[in-house]
Amino acid sequence: MSSSDSRKAVLAAFSADAGITLAKFAGAIVTGSSSMLAEAVHSTADTANQGLLLIGRRRSEQEADALHPFGYGRNRYFYAFVVALVIFALGSLFAIDEGIHKIRHPEHLDDAGIALGILVIAMILESYSLLTARNASAPLKGRKSWWRFIRSTRNPELPVVLLEDTGALIGLALAFLGVGLTTLTGDPIWDGIGTLLIGILLGVIAVVLIVEMKSLLIGEGATTDEDRRIREALTGDPRIDRVLDLKTQYLAPDELLIAAKVAMASGLDITAAAIALDDAEDRVRAAVPAAGAVYIEPDLYRARPA
Numbered sequence: 001m002s003s004s005d006s007r008k009a010v011l012a013a014f015s016a017d018a019g020i021t022l023a024k025f026a027g028a029i030v031t032g033s034s035s036m037l038a039e040a041v042h043s044t045a046d047t048a049n050q051g052l053l054l055i056g057r058r059r060s061e062q063e064a065d066a067l068h069p070f071g072y073g074r075n076r077y078f079y080a081f082v083v084a085l086v087i088f089a090l091g092s093l094f095a096i097d098e099g100i101h102k103i104r105h106p107e108h109l110d111d112a113g114i115a116l117g118i119l120v121i122a123m124i125l126e127s128y129s130l131l132t133a134r135n136a137s138a139p140l141k142g143r144k145s146w147w148r149f150i151r152s153t154r155n156p157e158l159p160v161v162l163l164e165d166t167g168a169l170i171g172l173a174l175a176f177l178g179v180g181l182t183t184l185t186g187d188p189i190w191d192g193i194g195t196l197l198i199g200i201l202l203g204v205i206a207v208v209l210i211v212e213m214k215s216l217l218i219g220e221g222a223t224t225d226e227d228r229r230i231r232e233a234l235t236g237d238p239r240i241d242r243v244l245d246l247k248t249q250y251l252a253p254d255e256l257l258i259a260a261k262v263a264m265a266s267g268l269d270i271t272a273a274a275i276a277l278d279d280a281e282d283r284v285r286a287a288v289p290a291a292g293a294v295y296i297e298p299d300l301y302r303a304r305p306a
Contacts, residue, residue: 006136006155006157006158006253007054007057008132008136009132009133009136009137009157009158009161010050010053010054010057010157010161011050011054012128012129012132012133013046013050013129013132013133013161013164013165014047014050014051014054015129016125016126016128016129017043017046017047017050017129017168018047019125020043020121020122020125020126020168021040021043021044021046021047023118023121023122024036024037024039024040024043024118024122025037025040026118027040027114027115027118027119028040028115030110030111030114030115031109031110031111031112031114031115031179032107032108032109032110033109033112033115033175033178033179033182033191034098034099034101034102034107034191034192034195035099035174035175035178035179035191035192035194035195035198036115036118036119036175036179037098037195038094038095038098038099038171038175038195038198038199039119039122039171039172039175039198041090041091041094041095042091042095042168042171042198042202043122043168044090045086045087045090045091046087046091046164046168048086048090049083049086049087049160049164050161052079052082052083052086053076053079053080053083053156053157053160053161055079056075056076056077056078056079056080056156057075057076057157059072059075059079060072060073060074060075060076060252062075070251070257070292070293071251071252071255073251073252073253073254073255074217074251074252076156076157076252076253077156077213077216077217078217079156080156080157080160080209080213080216081210081213081214081217083160083209083213084160084206084209084210084213085206085210087164087202087205087206087209088202088203088206088207088210091199091202091206092199092200092202092203092206093199093203094199095195095196095198095199095202096196096199096200096203097199098192098195098199099192099193099194099195099196099197099198099199100192100196101192102188102189102191102192102195103189103192103193103196104192106187106188106189106191106192107188107191108188109179109182109183109188109191112179112180112182112183113183115175115179116176116179116180116183119172119175119176119179120176122168122172123169123172123173123176126165126168126169126172127169129161129165130162130165130166130169133158133161133162133165134162136158137149137153137158137162140153140155140158141153146162150162150163150208150212151212152223154216154220154223154250154253155253156213156216156253159209159212160209163205163208163209164205167201167202167205170201171198171201171202174194174197174198174201175194175195175198177190177194178190178191178192178193178194178195178197179191179194181194216250219249219250220249220250221247221248221249221250222248222250222256222258222288226248226256226288226290227246227248229287229288230246230248230258230260230284230287230288230291231243231246232287233280233283233284233286233287233288234246234260234262234280234283234284234296235262236280236283237276237279237280237283238265239264239265239268239272239273239276239279240262240263240264240265240276240280241262241263241264241265241301242262242263242301243260243261243262243263244261244262244263244299244301245260245261246258246259246260246261247259247260250290251292252292253290254290255290255292256288256290256291256292257292257293258284258288258291258292258293258294258295259295259297260294260295260296260297261296261297261298261299262277262280262296262297262298262299263298263299263300263301264276264298273298277296277298280296281294281296284296
């Protein structure tokens with residue numbers, strides 16, 4: 001998947017969320033629905049989050065300098081982590097507080113039909129955004145389940161957009177249910193219950209993202225498949241006997257730092273060993289396109305005493 005596909009998914013989510021936010025706030029003002037207001041705040045947070053992801057991508061493109069010799073790629077992880085915090089603080093906590101307030105002090109809804117209509121339109125726009133994110137994620141996902149993809153991918157934007165859009169659709173369904181039940185029963189407490197459920201949903205999504213983005217921000221290594229390919233590439237030449245040690249870390253979604261210590265075949269002079277190591281680096285880069293800085297150190301193999 002190209003970087004432009006990931007950017008396209010974020011831009012689609014930003015455009016959809018911006019339009020949905022305005023519609024939801026208008027609906028909340030007209031109807032007085034707390035679940036509609038919670039969804040409006042939810043969409044405000046989502047819109048701000050897409051903006052943060054775009055800022056993170058822009059800042060990650062800064063050239064490496066003396067202070068950050070490996071570049072600024074981790075900006076994408078940092079801003080995705082901030083997004084998770086925004087979802088929790090602005091989305092979840094607000095909705096939970098508003099839901100509890102409306103359950104304790106129910107308020108009558110006006111023009112509920114307008115709210116329901118806005119929610120249907122919002123579902124259509126969110127579905128478009130989710131479809132765009134799924135299409136952008138498909139090449140990276142492969143045969144993995146969507147949950148496994150979210151847990152294992154080194155791309156920070158796609159899990160955020162996927163979870164946000166999925167959460168938004170479920171939240172819209174909860175808001176629709178809350179407003180609908182309030183209209184059918186005449187009891188506004190259902191609107192408050194829908195709001196509370198939206199807050200809990202956002203809290204769960206935020207916690208998942210916080211855990212995942214924290215792990216990426218600290219630094220995750222190559223995937224199991226990438227580790228295997230790196231080792232095979234290093235030993236794919238008789239001039240290298242074995243891999244003694246291998247450490248990897250993603251500096252950015254498309255930049256993998258690789259440091260390896262290898263045992264060379266006996267009898268090689270310095271020039272032959274240097275050429276063998278250069279060839280090994282070329283094989284590693286061919287096997288793992290995300291390979292950035294690659295450091296290969298020759299060493300002696302010392303068998304452990306029995």
